[in-house]
Every structure is written in C-alpha cells, then in structure tokens.
Amino acid sequence: MSERRRIQVDALARVEGEGAMSIVLEGDRVEDVQLRIYEPPRFFEAFLRGRGHEEAPDITARICGICPVAYQMSAVHAMEEALGIPVTKPLRDLRRLLYCGEWIESHVLHVYMLHLPDFLGYEDAIRLARDRRDDVERGLRLKKIGNDLVSAVAGRAIHPINVRVGGFHRAPRRRDLQALCPELEWARDAALETVRLVAGLDFPDFRCDHEFVALRHEDEYPFNEGRIVSTGGLDTEAHAFESHFEELHVAHSNALHARIRGRGHYFVGPQARYNLNSDRLSPVARAAAEEAGLGPRCDNPFQSIVVRAVEVLESCEEALRIIDEYEEPVASCVDYELRAGVGHACTEAPRGVLYHRYEIDDQGTIVDARIVPPTSQNQATIEDDLRRFVQQHATLPDDQLQWKCEQAIRNYDPCISCATHFLKLEVERR
Amino acid sequence: MSTTARVLIGVGQEHRGDDAVGLLVAREVAAAGAAGQAGLSVIEHDGDGMDLMLVWEGAEQVVVVDAVVSGERAPGRFERFEAHATPLPTKPFAAHSSHAFGVAEAIELARAMDRLPGSLVVYGVEAACFDTGSRPGPAVREAVATVARQVLRELRLEEAPDA
Numbered sequence: 001m002s003e004r005r006r007i008q009v010d011a012l013a014r015v016e017g018e019g020a021m022s023i024v025l026e027g028d029r030v031e032d033v034q035l036r037i038y039e040p041p042r043f044f045e046a047f048l049r050g051r052g053h054e055e056a057p058d059i060t061a062r063i064c065g066i067c068p069v070a071y072q073m074s075a076v077h078a079m080e081e082a083l084g085i086p087v088t089k090p091l092r093d094l095r096r097l098l099y100c101g102e103w104i105e106s107h108v109l110h111v112y113m114l115h116l117p118d119f120l121g122y123e124d125a126i127r128l129a130r131d132r133r134d135d136v137e138r139g140l141r142l143k144k145i146g147n148d149l150v151s152a153v154a155g156r157a158i159h160p161i162n163v164r165v166g167g168f169h170r171a172p173r174r175r176d177l178q179a180l181c182p183e184l185e186w187a188r189d190a191a192l193e194t195v196r197l198v199a200g201l202d203f204p205d206f207r208c209d210h211e212f213v214a215l216r217h218e219d220e221y222p223f224n225e226g227r228i229v230s231t232g233g234l235d236t237e238a239h240a241f242e243s244h245f246e247e248l249h250v251a252h253s254n255a256l257h258a259r260i261r262g263r264g265h266y267f268v269g270p271q272a273r274y275n276l277n278s279d280r281l282s283p284v285a286r287a288a289a290e291e292a293g294l295g296p297r298c299d300n301p302f303q304s305i306v307v308r309a310v311e312v313l314e315s316c317e318e319a320l321r322i323i324d325e326y327e328e329p330v331a332s333c334v335d336y337e338l339r340a341g342v343g344h345a346c347t348e349a350p351r352g353v354l355y356h357r358y359e360i361d362d363q364g365t366i367v368d369a370r371i372v373p374p375t376s377q378n379q380a381t382i383e384d385d386l387r388r389f390v391q392q393h394a395t396l397p398d399d400q401l402q403w404k405c406e407q408a409i410r411n412y413d414p415c416i417s418c419a420t421h422f423l424k425l426e427v428e429r430r
Numbered sequence: 431m432s433t434t435a436r437v438l439i440g441v442g443q444e445h446r447g448d449d450a451v452g453l454l455v456a457r458e459v460a461a462a463g464a465a466g467q468a469g470l471s472v473i474e475h476d477g478d479g480m481d482l483m484l485v486w487e488g489a490e491q492v493v494v495v496d497a498v499v500s501g502e503r504a505p506g507r508f509e510r511f512e513a514h515a516t517p518l519p520t521k522p523f524a525a526h527s528s529h530a531f532g533v534a535e536a537i538e539l540a541r542a543m544d545r546l547p548g549s550l551v552v553y554g555v556e557a558a559c560f561d562t563g564s565r566p567g568p569a570v571r572e573a574v575a576t577v578a579r580q581v582l583r584e585l586r587l588e589e590a591p592d593a
Contacts, residue, residue, distance in 0.1 A: 065478055109480055113531050126535060129542040136543060143480060158481060 003027060007390075007402050019414065021405060023386065028394040033387045035379055035409065037253045048369040053079050053338075053360045057163045060356070060371065065158050066109070066415060069102035069150060070349030072163040073224055074356040074371075079165045081239075082343025082360055085336045090329050091167040092224070094153055097177075097322045098163070099223040099347075100315040101149030104187070105157070106350035107270070107308040107315075108146060110413045111194065112139025115305050118407040119201040135197065138190050142312065145180070145187045149319060152176055167333030177323045184320050191313035192288055198309050199292035203302045204404065206389055210381050211260065212272035215348050221280040221314055222273060222348050229276055232263065238344040241355050247372065258377040265380035268352025269412060270307040271298055282321075285314040301385055301411040308413075338364040349374050351413055375414045382412050435469040436585060437489040441477040441496040441533055447564040448505065448557030451574065452477075452495040454566065455553075458578035459585075470585060479536030483545065491549040493584055495577060496533050497570075498554035505558040506569035508577055513537050514550040551584055553577055 005025040024032040044063055048056060056075040061068035073095060080087060087095075112135065113125040122128040129136040147157035152172055154160030162169050213234065215226030228244070229235050236244055247256040260266050275297045278289065289310045298307060340362040346355050352374030359368040389408050393401060440456025443449045453474045459465070465472040473485055477496065486492045494513075503509070511518055518534045531539075533552075540546045555577060559567055 065476055109531070113480065124535065125531070126538040126542050129539055133543055136539070140480075140483070144484060147481070147484065158476070158478070 005398065007398055007405065009402060009406060021386070021409065023390055023405065025390070025394060028391075030387050030391045030394070033383050033390065034252045035382050035386070035414075037255045037379070045369045045371055048358075048366050051366050053082075053358065053364040053366055054165050056356075056358065056366065056369075057165065058161070061159050061163075063371075063373070064415060066106050067102060067349045067351065067354075068159050069098050069154065069163075070347060070354050071356075071371075072154075072160065073099060073347040074345045074349075074354045075358075076163060076165050077224060077345030077347060078238075078343040078356040078358050079360070080343065081345060082341035082358060083165070083336050083339060083364075084341075085166050085334050087167060087334055090327055091171075091333070093322045093326065094168065094171065096220075096223050097319055097326075098150060098153040098160075100319040100322070101146045101153065103223075103315045103350050104146030104312055104319075105143055105150065106146075106413075107312045108139055108143040108194075110410075111198065111305055111308050111312070112136060112142075114413070115407075115410050116198070118403075118410060119198075119203075119305070138193065142187055142190050142194070145183050145316075148180055148183070152180060164333055166336055167329075167331070169332065171329050171332040174326055174328050177326055181320060181323060184316055184323070188284070188313065188316040188320065191309065191316050192284075195288045195292050195306065195309040195313055198305045201305070203300055204389075204393075205300075206302060206385075206392070207299045208267070208301055208381075208385060208388070209299070210265065210267040210384070211263065212275045213260075213266045213268050213353060213377075214272040214276045215346060215353065216276055217280065219280070221277055221282070221285075221318070224347050226346075226348075228346055228353065230260070230266065231275060232260070232266075234260070238346040238355065241344060241346060241372070242357070242370075245355075245372070245377075247376070253379060255376040255379060257380045258372065259380065265384060266377065267381045268374045268377050269304070270311050270350075270352075271301065271304045272352060273348060274298060274307045274310065281310070281314055282317045284317050285310050288313055301408065304411045304413075338362060351375055351415055352377065373415070375412070378412050378414065382409055382414065385411070435489060436471070436491040437486050437493070438464075438470065438472045438581060438585065439475050439482065439485060439492065439494045440473070441475050441482075441494060443476060445563050447559035447561050448555075448566050448570040449497045449560050450566050451497050451555045451557060451570050451577075454571075454574045455495045455555075455577045455581060458574055459581055462578065462582060464582060464585065468586075477533055479531035479533060479539070482533060482536040483540055486547055486550075487545075489547050491585070492547045493551050493553070493581055494533065495553045495555065495581065497557035497560075499557055500554075503556040504569065505556050505567060506573035508553050508555040508573060508580075510580075511552040511554060512550075513552045514546050514548065517541065518552060553581065 007023040009021045020036040022034045057072040060071035117128045155162040211232040213230040215222035216229045217226035342359045344357045355372040357370040440452035442452035460472045
C-alpha cells in the first residue's frame, strides 16, 4: 500500500500577500497541488464604477505598493484609447522612464531579498546579509535608484501622484533627471554585476513547455505598448484581450485563474517578455544575457532570476538613454474633450501583462471596469510547475521538497495582493 | 531618506481594523504639535521593510509604532522594545504582515548590516482584528492617546521612559 503524504505551507514566506500551498502525494505520485490564495478580495473594479475617469490612475495605483506605476500606466492608456488622446514624445518617453524605475524597484527587491536566499541556501535575506553584506548593500543601493527615478518622474516612490490621463500633472525638469545619471551609471554597472552573480547560481534541471505571453513592440523592449503575442502563435491587440483570454473561478483561490480560450494556462512575466523580445534588448543587456548563457529563449522558471537581472540592466540602460534625449515638454499633458467610449490597454507590469478595460459615459464617469493582473494569470501555471516539479523530485525528503516548492513559487514573484482585488461575490469557498 | 535627526514612524493600513493603530498614533503625535519640534519628523508608513530602512536612514533616534499579535495580551495593551539593543520577537510582528519584507525583517537586516540608528524603539500595540474594510476596535482606539503620550515622552527624554 502506498504512503500518502501531504506537504503544506499555511503562510508562504517571501511573497507579497497572503497565500498557502498544499501538495498531496500518493506514494511517489502527485495527487493534488493547490496554490491557495486566501487574502480577501478588495473589489476595486466595483468601486471604480461611478468615479471620474481621471481618478482611475490614482485609485488603481492603490492596488499594489510594489507596482503602482503599472496600474497607473494601464489605466491612463485605456482611458486615452477611450477618449482618443494621442500621447507622444517626450511624455511617452517619460512614461517609459517611470516604468524603468518601477522595474528596478520591483525586480531588485525580488532578486536580492526574496529569491537569492533560496539559491544560496539561506533562510532569508537577513542571514544572507550577515555573510554576504556586499551583495545586499548592492541590492539596497540599486533599489534606491529605482525609488529615486519613480520619485523624480511621479512625485513619490510609493503610490506616485503625478500621473494623469493625457500625460503628467507636472513634467520633471531636465536638470533634475540629469542629476540622477551618475547614480544610474553606477546602477548599470551594478546590474551587470548582478547578472553575473545570479548566472552563476545552481539551477535545478527543470524545463517547462508553457505558452509564454507578452507584449511585443516593433522596435522597443516592451513597457507601455505593443501587440499581445505568444509562443503559441497568438498575435492580437489589447481590445481583443477578452476574446482570447478567459478567467474562471476555482474553489481554492480568492483570485480568478486565467487561460487562453481553447488552449489552457499560460505564462506572463519577465521570462515571457524575454522569450518573445530578447531581440529587442539593448546591445548591453543582450550581451549580458548571452554571457549569462540564456540564449534567445529560457524555459527553466528557476532561471527567471537571471532574466530579472537582465531586465534591471535593460531598465538602467533605457533610463540613461531617455534622460540623455529628454527635452522638457511645452505642456505636461494633452488637452482632450470628453466623450463616451470603451478603452483597453495592456502594459508590462514587473510581473507581466496587466490588462485594464474601462467603459465611460459622455461625462467621463466610469460605467464599467475590468482589471486582470499578472499574478492571477500565472496561478494555474505555477500549479502546473509545482505538479511536474514534485513528480520529478518526489523521492526528496519532505523538508527539502517543501523548500524547493516554495522556491518554485517564488520563481514567479507572485503578488497575491494584486491578484485578489477582483473576486466576484458568488465565488464558492470550501 | 530622513533629513532630520529624529523620526516617528507610524506603521499600518488604514482599512484593516486594528492594523491602523500606528497611523493613528502618528496622527495624534502630529496633532499635538510635535512634528518639526527638535528636528522630529512624523511619518505614516505602510510597513514595506525595504522602504522603511530608507525612511530612517540618517536619523539618530527612531520610534516605530506598529500593531502586533502576541496572543498573550488584551487588545490595546502595548509593549516597548529597544530594538537597537535586542532583536524584535519576530512572530508578533510578522503574524499580520502581508509584506514579503516587513518591519521586523527590516530591523534585523539593518542590524546585520550595521545600519541601525543609535536608538530604535518599537511600540507594539496588541491587535485583534485585521478584517478588510473594518475600523479599529474600541480597545485599540482607546489606546491611541496613551501610546501617543508615551511616544511624546520617549522623544523628548533621552533616558528610557518608565513603560
């Protein structure tokens, strides 16, 4: 008779938000895997209804303290599509610059504080810092330049306040941005050092065959704009998002799962971006990726830490380029007339594609809102990884298996707080 | 980064019940006119540890007020920790944090890197309810003024208060 084992973690550590993991094995066969998100829903979509369209960027920014810029960007792009507002250089570049800051903040937090301890055998970043203080100091200083970039463009590092539909409330002064360049140049070197550090880690031999989904722009590594493409041949635009992707309730999660209609689960995030856009990286970042052994496509989720480090380098390089070319705009935002309409947008949050759709009336009041964050889209993919990883390593002792499974979840840098804001009331709970 | 010598950081979330206590104490202290006195900066913070270290960077004296769950005290009772001298008990501070890197972790990371302020005192106020959208319970609301008075004494006196 085979032995039945349960590996259970009631509160996942080193992830944003409140989630749990449960794995049931019958002998060496995986019977059930659940990533359980029990953080309560926050109903953001419901209380956006009836609010002014101009409030969407500031309200949705409150969904997440780690990636508020992503919410602001998807919100303003969707509103601008609904209202027919063209936003061009230099305001467009300022938005890319703002996103650079957020990617640096978010990725550096994850690489150094949350994920690196896994690979180096430390319980947490505190113990890591005791032995490898220089590495953690580098991470803290890198994170700070991300904060400084966001503050310079958007007013403050957390829940920024300067973004508005049509542009910004106030455009930053060129000299204020240029003042960041010396530290950004240090950051570019430190990011390259980070790529080399994480490239040398020991990665489990694990490959996935998920369908990767990301934005793709004709000549940029994607932040704000691009078509939605996938390694399975999908090629569409944000307004068709709901035609291709669907959300569904599962009993064990307070966040909706997502799948490509007719196909199944998919993978968004840095690894998807890289796999679909490695040819769009700057020469510096592409060279670093090649030196790190990534190749044009990376199928091992444990190597996502390398991809994040490459994207930090890309963000530093792109930020320096934007600041170098920046000319202060005549007006900080584009004037526009109100009209009724529907707008859609996808931008690339640090954790992947973030979809917003708004319907507004002729007074600019929000009639309906839909938000699909990246972590919810990745839930089924994370469970699939866990199922296959556990199946391959079922003979490991429980404590080692649990450690590896938690690491496998952290490969996705899940932001559970983001994922749970849209739960509908009729969700079934066990 | 703080440009003042002394910082009071009230940690919490406005809409998660008793978790708001740090914010309420910070407001009470600010309302008493203490902000700006003798270089005191009063800050409301959501408790993300990575940024907490940046908030107190450069400060000589730091007081943090946060909700805790020890399970051993009644809601509203509080305890004073000299975190510059002794590590915080992790469990009471971590039990309710939704952050990957919270207050206790930030303090211990700073300790590991010799980046603690000279004086870092943490007031942990026992909390019971963290329900989304709820207001702080009566016991915690009643404790706010008491904790604020204690914090004012802490900030005005160099010697340890009689907590």
